[in-house]
Amino acid sequence: VLSKVARSPCFQKEDSQSEPSGERTKVAARFSRDCRSQTAGCWLQGASAAQEGDRARKFTDKHEWVSVENGIGTVGISDFAQEALGDVVYCSLPEVGTKLSKHDEFGALESVKAASELYSPLSGEVTEINAALADNPGLVNKSCYQDGWLIKMTVANPAELDELMTEDAYEKYIKSIED
Amino acid sequence: MLRAGCRAALPRRPLGSAARRGAGGAGAGEEGLKQTPLDALHRARGGRMVPFAGWTLPLHYGQGHLQSHLHTRRHCSLFDVSHMLQTLVYGRDRVRFMESLVVGDIAELKPGQGTLTLLTNEKGGITDDLIVTNTSEDHLYVVSNAACADKDLAILRDRAAQLQATGSDVHVEVSDNALLALQGPSMARVLQAGLSDDLAKLSFMNSVTTTVFGVPGCRVTRCGYTGEDGVEISVPAARAVELAEQFLGVPDVWLAGLAARDSLRLEAGLCLYGNDIDETVTPAEAGLMWTLGRSTSTSSLGQAEKQSVPSGYKGTSQASPTLTHLCPAGKRRRVAMDFPGAAVIMAQVKEKPRRRRVGLTSVGPAIRPHMAILGPEGRPVGTVTSGCPSPCLGKNIAMGYVEAAHSRTGTKLTVEVRKKQHPAVITKMPFVPTHYYMAK
Numbered sequence: 001v002l003s004k005v006a007r008s009p010c011f012q013k014e015d016s017q018s019e020p021s022g023e024r025t026k027v028a029a030r031f032s033r034d035c036r037s038q039t040a041g042c043w044l045q046g047a048s049a050a051q052e053g054d055r056a057r058k059f060t061d062k063h064e065w066v067s068v069e070n071g072i073g074t075v076g077i078s079d080f081a082q083e084a085l086g087d088v089v090y091c092s093l094p095e096v097g098t099k100l101s102k103h104d105e106f107g108a109l110e111s112v113k114a115a116s117e118l119y120s121p122l123s124g125e126v127t128e129i130n131a132a133l134a135d136n137p138g139l140v141n142k143s144c145y146q147d148g149w150l151i152k153m154t155v156a157n158p159a160e161l162d163e164l165m166t167e168d169a170y171e172k173y174i175k176s177i178e179d
Numbered sequence: 180m181l182r183a184g185c186r187a188a189l190p191r192r193p194l195g196s197a198a199r200r201g202a203g204g205a206g207a208g209e210e211g212l213k214q215t216p217l218d219a220l221h222r223a224r225g226g227r228m229v230p231f232a233g234w235t236l237p238l239h240y241g242q243g244h245l246q247s248h249l250h251t252r253r254h255c256s257l258f259d260v261s262h263m264l265q266t267l268v269y270g271r272d273r274v275r276f277m278e279s280l281v282v283g284d285i286a287e288l289k290p291g292q293g294t295l296t297l298l299t300n301e302k303g304g305i306t307d308d309l310i311v312t313n314t315s316e317d318h319l320y321v322v323s324n325a326a327c328a329d330k331d332l333a334i335l336r337d338r339a340a341q342l343q344a345t346g347s348d349v350h351v352e353v354s355d356n357a358l359l360a361l362q363g364p365s366m367a368r369v370l371q372a373g374l375s376d377d378l379a380k381l382s383f384m385n386s387v388t389t390t391v392f393g394v395p396g397c398r399v400t401r402c403g404y405t406g407e408d409g410v411e412i413s414v415p416a417a418r419a420v421e422l423a424e425q426f427l428g429v430p431d432v433w434l435a436g437l438a439a440r441d442s443l444r445l446e447a448g449l450c451l452y453g454n455d456i457d458e459t460v461t462p463a464e465a466g467l468m469w470t471l472g473r474s475t476s477t478s479s480l481g482q483a484e485k486q487s488v489p490s491g492y493k494g495t496s497q498a499s500p501t502l503t504h505l506c507p508a509g510k511r512r513r514v515a516m517d518f519p520g521a522a523v524i525m526a527q528v529k530e531k532p533r534r535r536r537v538g539l540t541s542v543g544p545a546i547r548p549h550m551a552i553l554g555p556e557g558r559p560v561g562t563v564t565s566g567c568p569s570p571c572l573g574k575n576i577a578m579g580y581v582e583a584a585h586s587r588t589g590t591k592l593t594v595e596v597r598k599k600q601h602p603a604v605i606t607k608m609p610f611v612p613t614h615y616y617m618a619k
Contacts (some may be wrong), residue, residue: 086239086243086244086438087243087244087245089245089545089568090543090544090545090568092544092597108544108597110544110545110568111244112244112245112248112438112442112567112568112570113244113438113441113442113567114547115544115545115547115597117597
């Protein structure tokens with residue numbers, strides 16, 4: 001989702017002006033959008049699958065993550081990416097059934113400031129999209145590894161997973177681009 | 180390219196321009212970027228710093244863009260706008276000097292009164308938009324865009340030298356002051372606590388020099404870039420942090436950065452130089468002919484112009500106080516045609532511009548700069564120049580230029596967003612009602 005990292009060497013987190021997260025949810029909910037959701041599946045099941053797959057989460061150099069369970073990959077963006085994007089107000093996601101090749105652009109996340117394209121970590125077919133994001137796009141910021149997942153897809157070529165970074169490798173990668 | 184979060188909307192200035200601020204003012208930061216007097220304060224309070232027009236400035240703070248934007252409309256935000264160019268023009272011939280460069284009626288400004296005006300070029304294009312104030316002291320006070328600072332200063336200095344060579348009395352000086360903008364419905368209450376002047380008597384676009392929270396020599400101008408009631412305070416650099424901290428000591432006041440500044444001004448229907456207006460656009464195309472004074476013409480151009488003029492700028496049916504102060508009362512400059520590019524501009528007025536600046540609204544993915552605007556036959560009829568999701572409205576807003584034939588309010592067009600076409604409708608601006616203050 002981020003193909004060029006903005007350098008902000010002097011950024012310091014400072015909570016002096018933060019509001020309770022409830023307010024943030026309310027604000028994000030104003031942006032009611034249709035994410036072209038066609039899913040009839042139970043995405044709650046998808047959420048717990050993501051939790052079980054934590055150990056197996058792999059990352060792309062564009063800051064997407066994928067976690068595979070029972071042949072289905074759950075895709076989202078990393079904490080680093082959601083932080084850099086800012087408040088997500090709209091998610092453009094593909095229709096169920098869309099066939100993706102690795103690196104294909106499959107959608108975009110909009111903040112007030114700009115839109116950032118999403119790139120598929122794997123080749124496969126979209127089986128589900130996260131319906132919750134239509135009314136609550138801020139989930140991508142609040143819970144990027146759990147409730148803020150974006151799509152689920154089949155894994156056409158499991159070998160592609162080996163080309164992705166482990167969580168440790170990704171942490172190192174982030175440090176190297178931040179310096 | 181990371182287009183989210185960390186890059187501001189305006190083109191960046193090349194590095195290497197000599198720092199204009201003197202001692203006690205801005206220093207040099209990373210990569211040669213200039214720092215405002217509030218640099219350390221921004222960083223200490225969680226400012227996410229980005230390069231902008233040759234300066235390092237905060238994009239937003241810990242609470243994020245959305246919260247900051249909404250807080251400004253509900254309460255009060257403090258912006259550091261010290262990067263803007265502040266110049267003082269002295270001399271007996273300062274008004275004639277200024278009018279030789281801008282379209283506005285500077286001579287009619289009462290003491291303390293300012294106006295938004297335009298520097299134009301010989302082709303009738305807009306060189307910059309700026310505020311010129313006739314101070315009740317011996318000078319004009321001019322605030323112009325940071326991105327145009329080098330360009331503007333060269334123009335001002337060259338013209339001053341020309342006039343001086345023929346015996347005129349005019350002198351241009353750059354101010355070292357910091358510039359703080361305090362904007363929002365709570366501004367008046369917050370600021371009044373630090374003023375002995377009665378803020379109720381200070382109308383939109385008027386200016387006084389006074390002491391603010393114990394800091395003397397501050398110029399307070401009731402104006403801004405958000406559409407809310409607000410002030411911009413020009414404060415001696417050495418005491419800028421002190422003054423900022425006075426404001427921030429009030430719980431109602433939050434710091435706000437470039438991100439909120441851009442979404443607020445777009446909701447207010449205000450142009451951003453470099454996006455919505457530039458050297459290739461005339462005031463006629465941009466719907467800014469009101470800067471030349473009121474037209475008494477009843478031509479259809481006047482009607483179309485009203486549609487594209489931010490309704491806060493001219494007398495309108497809006498319930499809240501209107502901005503007739505902003506528009507020069509007469510048409511002296513239109514008639515005299517004594518500003519750069521006058522022949523081109525007035526010819527366009529007569530024949531009607533072929534393209535017009537319009538507002539657009541849509542739902543779905545946001546409309547962003549450079550996206551194509553398509554007409555009823557699916558043919559491109561224009562381009563987007565600014566756009567974002569509106570935090571207040573919950574839909575997308577944008578500005579762009581379209582062929583005159585398709586520029587009426589209510590026209591349904593489509594915009595191409597990442598290769599898909601989405602419906603958009605031409606909408607009157609401001610998108611969100613403005614709240615400029617008029618003294619009774």
